[in-house]
Amino acid sequence: MKTLFKTALCVFFAVLANSALAQPLYEAYYRSHRDAKFDSLFSRMTDHGWLFLKDDPALHVSPDTFIMRYAMNLGLSEGYELKAIKEETETPEETKLVFRHQLFQLYYKNIPVDGNEFSLHSIENVLKTAHGRIVAGLDIDVTGAIDAAVALQTALDEQGLTQNDFDGNTLPTGSLTLARKDEHFLKESYRLAWVFDLKSEKIQEPYRVYVDARTGSILKKVPLFMSCFAGPHRETSNAEYPRPGLNFHKPWVASTMIPNYSRYLNGHSTLSFETEQVGAQYRLSAYNNKLNTRIDLNHTGQWNSNPDVFNPSTNWVNSNHNATTAHWLAQKKLRNVSIVVSEKWV
Incomplete structure (x- = not known):
């Protein structure tokens, strides 16, 4: 009787092979x-x-x-x-x-x-x-922010936009947030900022723009358009802050699964790992796409000929058991890898 033999083939694409991922x-x-x-x-x-x-x-x-x-x-x-x-x-x-x-x-x-x-x-x-x-x-003192209209104009000028670029000529409404000036999660990283989503059907490259609520300068901007085929998202920070033009991590989220193999349960009925959100779905990738898991549907072992793995929610449960297991194991090691999961009959 044939059984389904499933393996994970790890292919390393790091600048320095096996180097640990830089973490915020x-x-x-x-x-x-x-x-x-x-x-x-x-x-x-x-x-x-x-x-x-x-x-x-x-x-x-x-x-x-x-x-x-x-x-x-x-x-x-x-x-x-x-x-x-x-x-x-x-x-x-x-x-x-x-x-x-x-x-x-x-x-x-x-x-x-x-x-x-x-x-x-x-x-x-x-x-x-x-x-x-x-x-x-x-x-952080959250009072005394510059006027929202002043901050909005700064954001519009940064993107070269006018009121005519928005649907119905209705300008976006901003909100105050404590935003990070860099990729780190340290108390020194945060600034009070106005944030605006500059998007409409007329704008081909919509951005979320952060304006420092104290200085009135651009703190950073983040692309709102997510594509499966686009390169890594890039946040840019104003030159007055350290490391301008820094390539930030794409946002990743916590996901869970029920492991296919009991040896990985370690006393838990679910295991947790991180994925990246792409539009309304979640992909088996993380850390600015430095960790990416795909399924070898064609049994070629070739990276470019195989698709990414998506799920409609962060609860993978029993879907794509081998891919999620490989993805979880790679995150345990925090390696800079791409993974092709091969499923073969033997």
């Missing part, structure tokens, strides 16, 4: 301010914001109480608030268990903090994993 600087509050009681909840705590809870009934935590109970450990001091922005539940066909996924946005003095989202992943109302970056110790 970040230090979780609970890593620098250790608390034995808090630490005892987890089987693993990573430098990149992942918390894996122990599978011990005596230590089970409800997702509805976790943030409130451990706010101080997470770095949520005065002026901080995690606001719920999305929640999903699912029951995979293979089980009768209810999976729950919650997403929160960090606010500081009622201003959203760029890149500071926090997610909780639970099964049957028992928290299994938590993930996110919360930059602790922010001390």
Whole structure:
């Protein structure tokens, strides 16, 4: 009887083979301010914001109480608030268990903090994993911002746009945010900024433009158009800040799966990894596309002849088992790789 033999072939395309991926600087509050009681909840705590809870009934935590109970450990001091922005539940066909996924946005003095989202992943109302970056110790005055109209004009001038470039001649409305001037998640990286989405059917290259709410200068801009076939997204920062023209990471998000192979479960019914959002879908790629996983449909082992792997949500569950397993394993090693997953009959 034939069986499906599945392997993962790793092809290295790094400038320096096997070099570790450059990661944005970040230090979780609970890593620098250790608390034995808090630490005892987890089987693993990573430098990149992942918390894996122990599978011990005596230590089970409800997702509805976790943030409130451990706010101080997470770095949520005065002026901080995690606001719920999305929640999903699912029951995979293979089980009768209810999976729950919650997403929160960090606010500081009622201003959203760029890149500071926090997610909780639970099964049957028992928290299994938590993930996110919360930059602790922010001390930023959020009052006295320049007028929004002045900031908008600066953004328009930067892109060479006028009112006529917008549908119905309606100019975009900006909002205040605490934006990063670089790719790092450090309290020194944040600036109060006006942010504008400069987009319309008439604009071929729409951008999200950040204007420093203190100086009135361009802080950075990010392309809004996402394409599967476009090169890496590029954020540019104003010359007054360090490292202008820096090639930033594309945004990546936490995703989960049920492993195909029990040897990778390590006591968890789900495993977490990171993917990149492309339009309304999620792709098995991360770290500015330096880690990319594809399926070798043609059994050639050739990179360019095989497609990217997409999923409509961050919950991969049982879809593309081999690709997600290979992707997760590569992230465990944090290597600069491209992966072709080959499925062959033997």
